[in-house]
Amino acid sequence: xxxxxxxxxxxxxxxxxxxxxxxxxxxxxxxxxxxxxxxxxxxxxxxxxxxxxxxxxxxxxxxxxxxxxxxxxxxxxxxxxxxxxxxxxxxxxxxxxxxxxxxxxxxxxxxxxxxxxxxxxxxxxxxxxxxxxxxxxxxxxxxxxxxxxxxxxxxxxxxxxxxxxxxxxxxxxxxxxxxxxxxxxxxxxxxxxxxxxxxxxxxxxxxxxxxxxxxxxxxxxxxxxxxxxxxxxxxxxxxxxxxxxxxxxxxxxxxxxxxxxxxxxxxxxxxxxxxxxxxxxxxxxxxxxxxxxxxxxxxxxxxxxxx
Amino acid sequence: xxxxxxxxxxxxxxxxxxxxxxxxxxxxxxxxxxxxxxxxxxxxxxxxxxxxxxxxxxxxxxxxxxxxxxxxxxxxxxxxxxxxxxxxxxxxxxxxxxxxxxxxxxxxxxxxxxxxxxxxxxxxxxxxxxxxxxxxxxxxxxxxxxxxxxxxxxxxxxxxxxxxxxxxxxxxxxxxxxxxxxxxxxxxxxxxxxxxxxxxxxxxxxxxxxxxxxxxxxxxxxxxxxxxxxxxxxxxxxxxxxxxxxxxxxxxxxxxxxxxxxxxxxxxxxxxxxxxxxxxxxxxxxxxxxxxxxxxxxxxxxxxxxxxxxxxxxxxxxxxxxxxxxxxxxxxxxxxxxxxxxxxxxxxxxxxxxxxxxxxxxxxxxxxxxxxxxxxxxxxxxxxxxxxxx
Numbered sequence: 001x002x003x004x005x006x007x008x009x010x011x012x013x014x015x016x017x018x019x020x021x022x023x024x025x026x027x028x029x030x031x032x033x034x035x036x037x038x039x040x041x042x043x044x045x046x047x048x049x050x051x052x053x054x055x056x057x058x059x060x061x062x063x064x065x066x067x068x069x070x071x072x073x074x075x076x077x078x079x080x081x082x083x084x085x086x087x088x089x090x091x092x093x094x095x096x097x098x099x100x101x102x103x104x105x106x107x108x109x110x111x112x113x114x115x116x117x118x119x120x121x122x123x124x125x126x127x128x129x130x131x132x133x134x135x136x137x138x139x140x141x142x143x144x145x146x147x148x149x150x151x152x153x154x155x156x157x158x159x160x161x162x163x164x165x166x167x168x169x170x171x172x173x174x175x176x177x178x179x180x181x182x183x184x185x186x187x188x189x190x191x192x193x194x195x196x197x198x199x200x201x202x203x204x205x206x207x208x209x210x211x212x213x214x215x216x217x218x219x220x221x222x223x224x225x226x227x228x229x230x231x232x233x234x235x236x237x238x239x240x241x242x243x244x245x246x247x248x249x250x251x252x253x254x255x256x257x258x259x260x261x262x263x264x265x266x267x268x269x270x271x272x273x274x275x276x277x278x279x280x281x282x283x284x285x286x287x288x289x290x291x292x293x294x295x296x297x298x299x300x301x302x303x304x305x306x307x
Numbered sequence: 308x309x310x311x312x313x314x315x316x317x318x319x320x321x322x323x324x325x326x327x328x329x330x331x332x333x334x335x336x337x338x339x340x341x342x343x344x345x346x347x348x349x350x351x352x353x354x355x356x357x358x359x360x361x362x363x364x365x366x367x368x369x370x371x372x373x374x375x376x377x378x379x380x381x382x383x384x385x386x387x388x389x390x391x392x393x394x395x396x397x398x399x400x401x402x403x404x405x406x407x408x409x410x411x412x413x414x415x416x417x418x419x420x421x422x423x424x425x426x427x428x429x430x431x432x433x434x435x436x437x438x439x440x441x442x443x444x445x446x447x448x449x450x451x452x453x454x455x456x457x458x459x460x461x462x463x464x465x466x467x468x469x470x471x472x473x474x475x476x477x478x479x480x481x482x483x484x485x486x487x488x489x490x491x492x493x494x495x496x497x498x499x500x501x502x503x504x505x506x507x508x509x510x511x512x513x514x515x516x517x518x519x520x521x522x523x524x525x526x527x528x529x530x531x532x533x534x535x536x537x538x539x540x541x542x543x544x545x546x547x548x549x550x551x552x553x554x555x556x557x558x559x560x561x562x563x564x565x566x567x568x569x570x571x572x573x574x575x576x577x578x579x580x581x582x583x584x585x586x587x588x589x590x591x592x593x594x595x596x597x598x599x600x601x602x603x604x605x606x607x608x609x610x611x612x613x614x615x616x617x618x619x620x621x622x623x624x625x626x627x628x629x630x631x632x633x634x635x636x637x638x639x640x641x642x643x644x645x646x647x648x649x650x651x652x653x654x655x656x657x658x659x660x661x662x663x664x665x666x667x668x669x670x671x672x673x674x675x676x677x678x679x680x681x682x683x684x685x686x687x688x689x690x691x692x693x694x695x696x697x
Contacts, residue, residue, distance in 0.1 A: 040506035044373070055514035057524075065503040068513035069372050069399055076366035080331055080373025080381075081503055083357040087328035087379055090355065094504055116369065119362035 002197040007035050011063070018061040019053040023226025025216035025233065026050045026132040028190045030103065033130055033212075034064065036200035039099045042081055043067075046074035046108030049139040050132060072112040075120035078102040078127045099204045100127040106147035107137045110173050121180040121209040128203045128210045131173070134218035142221040146171040149241070150292065151285045152273045154221070159276035164285050169292050174213045178247045183208030186246035186255070189215035191233030195244055195255050206248070215242045223272025232270050239267040240297040245304065252303040261297075264290050312482040314475035317445040318384070318410040318468075319344035320482075321452035323354055324490035328379035331359035331370035333389060336422045337472045338412040341384040364389035368396035368407075375405035375465075376512055378502035380456065380494075383407065386472065387414035387428045394432060397465070401436025402528060403513060406459035406497075407466075410452055413441075413573065413624075414472040415660045423661020424472035426572065426625040429601075430634045436528055438466030438535065439602035443558070443576040445470070445480040447599075450552055453490055457542045460497050462535045471574040472661065485550055493549060532603050539600060557608040558597035559615075561587065565594025567618040567676035570639060572598045575622060575657075575664055582669035593673045598635060606642050613639060614648040618676045622692075624658045632656065632689035653685050657692040668693065 013034035020027040026049050034041065042065045045051040051068045054061040069077040078100050088094045102120075104113055109131040117129060136154045137143040144157040150169045153159040157166035177185050183206035188196040196214065203210035217232040219225070224232055236242035237256055241264055244256040265286065268274035277285050312320065319341050322330070330349075332342045349358040359374075361367045367383050375381045385393065390411060400407055415425040429439055440455060442448040451468045459466040470476050485493075501510050516524055540556060547553030558576065561583050562568055571579055576597035586593045596612045596619075598605075613619055623633020631637055636654035643649050655672055658664050672692070679685055691697050 042377075042503050042506065052515050055511055057514045057516040057520050060511035060514060062511050063509060065506060065509045066511045067373065067376055067503055069369055070395060073366060073369035073396065076331075076361060076369035077373040079359060079361075079366070080329065080370030080375075081377050082373075083329045083331065083359045083370065084374035084377035084379035084381075085504055087355065087357040087374075088377070088504065091328075093378075096506065098504065098506060115362060116366050119366055122362070123359065 002036065002194055007197070010035055013063045015061050015063060019056065020049070021220055021226070023219040023229045025134060025190055025218060025229055026105070027053070028229070029130070029132045029214050029216055030054070032190060032193055032196050033101065033200050036197040037099055037101070037204055038201065039097050039204065040064070041099045041101050044069070044074045044078040044081065044102045046104035046113060047071035048105035048108050049134070050103055050105065052139055071108055073116050074102045074104050074108060075113060075116040075127070075129060079120045079123065079125040082125045082127050102127055102129045104129070104131055105139065106131060106133045106135060106145045110147045110171055111145050118180065121177065121182050121211070124208050126208055128200070128212065130212045130214060132214055132216040134216040134221060136221050138218045138221045147173065150289050151277050153276060154273070164276055164280050172296070177211045182211050184210040184246070184248050187213045187215070187242065187244055189233045189237060189242055189244065191230045192237065192244060192256055199246060202246070202248070221273065224270055228270065235262070235267045235270060238262045239264045239293070241267050241293050243297060243300050245300060252300065254300065254304045264293055308484045310482055310484055311479050312445055313477050313479050314445040314448050314470040315340035315412070315477065316344065317449035317482050318452050318470070320484060321449045322382055322410065323348045324485065324487055325380070325382065325453060325456055325494065326354045326491065327356050327382045329357050329359065329371070329374035329381050330383060331361050331367045331374065332383045333361050333364045333367045333385065335364070335386050335389040337414060337476045338384045338386040338389070338410070341410050364392040365396060368393035368400065371407045372396060372400050372403065372405055375400070375407050376403065376502070377504045378497065378499035380497045381407045382410065382456070384410040386412040387416055390428045390432055391416060394435070397432055397435035397437060399513070400465045404463040404528065404531065405465060406463055408452070408456050408459055409467045411467050411469040412472050412476045413469050421660040422472065424474055424624070425659045425661070429467060429469055430625040433602055433634065436464065436532065437602060438462070438464055440466070440468050440600050441572040441598065442468065442470055442475065443574060443597060445475055445478070445482050446552070447554065448475060449482055449484070450546065450554065453485070453493065454542050454546050457494055458535070458539050461538050461542070462531055464531055464535060469573070474574040493546070535603055536605060554599065556600045556605045557612050558599050559612050560595035560597070562594035562596060562612060562615050564592055565616050566592045567620070567673060567680055568594040568596055568616040569620040569622055569669070569672060569676070570596045570598065570613070570635060571622045572601065572635060573624065575624070578664060578666055579669050582666045582673065585666065586670060586673050591673065591677070604638055609639065610642050610646055613643060613650060614646055616650055618651045618680045620653050620655055620672050620676050622655045622657055626656050626659070636689070651679050651683070651685050653679060654689040655692040656689065662693055664693065
């Protein structure tokens, strides 16, 4: 378990002064992930919010080696970095023990980058892939992704007069990754920082590919006041919309179990992107969303109890 | 050592001797063999390379970028659709100034789908900021693969060395191999100024670059291309001095006293040299220019070569789909705009999708060029040679 005092005493690897929105979840995640790393790290980022706000030339928020290549290929790029590391280490040209972290948003991970991610894990590159999941294409102005929850308003799934936002459920990417049998996979969120830091350490210690799907509240796209980021993040967990769990060696473990499972309306009402659902002609969209959340949560409970 | 090798085998042998740190590749006809043979070298312990058998060419090029940015010597191989899938990343590799060498087999781009030779794949990538060298035979492909690694690393530019699908890639030829020990000696270690793996001196590579700096950075990339020809010449000369095989930037054949000449690329250069011999036996003064280095375009050497004759037939194995004819033709015409000596010029688009070109057909083209010389006029600037209904 990480101690806050120790973490705070570390040299910052992801520094302030960047151009993230006030209350940005992704920037908090980048900082927490790098704080957790105990070895020197090399970082890659896919095109997206994090890349844009952290590196406008000639400025960089990264105090660690960093590469941005394109939108869909951070997993392949970091696979190449890790392969070069193995090659040069074998030849004695690199002495230190390094770790490799790829950051991608849900667009770069769930959608356009899923092929490269699948390839990276299948080939067993020892890279930690972090999806900072803000549940839409926020960098280009809030368009739907396959991580966008059902009912959410985005600019390409707008809350209309006859269609109440996005019609489809979220893709369960964490389970898709688990089907690859990675060395470690987990869901985390910034509101539970200690859980997140612990998971980053486990992932970096695991000898093989690892994956963290980290819920990253976006005050702009989710439409809430910037000071509410941590509260929204915690409510996602308490309502079981974003279960915190891990998978390693064939075993599921729920790492934070809410004392009292809150109805999803507690989470939905905090955010403007769901406001239209409360004014909708019937309660079908909210009911179906709740059913989806219950189904996934109950299945997760069974899986974690079964082992 | 003199051996019999196909173009693919010769390129794979070169890769084995180069022994790159990282090869990330995806198989595609007709370059599959290069990747297969190399995988066997890896699994037989003949190279130290980390072989990354990626899930697509897009990831191949992406992984090569990551590895090259980490200071590794990096190679890959592809063709046609594979190069097209890499297209986005080609520009990024060049913009980030990452040396990477692609052993490429020229195959037509779909549609219609086809696996045979034309140059549409590399021509579609000609503006990506990569060096491009087209070879005439397996020997040249082997030699150039070794040379290009050195050129790319010295210029900090990625490069493509290509052979013609099946004609070279699968044709068995006499190839003279360099001693295994000599290739690493010729190349030396890759010198690296900045590496992602240097955690004590962290760099940020690939930042967002807007109106205030993008242009300067792009200009410096263009500068690198402007200044790379002397590096190419130097490496070619070093190679020749060491191994006895010298290569030019622009290959001139029997050009000095020629009245008419054709300008070609790739394996057709070899076919055309035989046609030149036959025509010369009949007392006809014909010559040949073969564009070996295509990117950067060797303006001075090419202008000099083109200016030696009165009529030029430019043979393009690709079309620009602009109604202006082939790529080489447009480049050749463009550089002659300010030349005092402007030969008459006709464009022959030929061989698309692997349509064969024979010695006799090239002789027929020479005869047409003599007719143009006689009449002093080009009846039609661009013709499609060897296609039905033309």
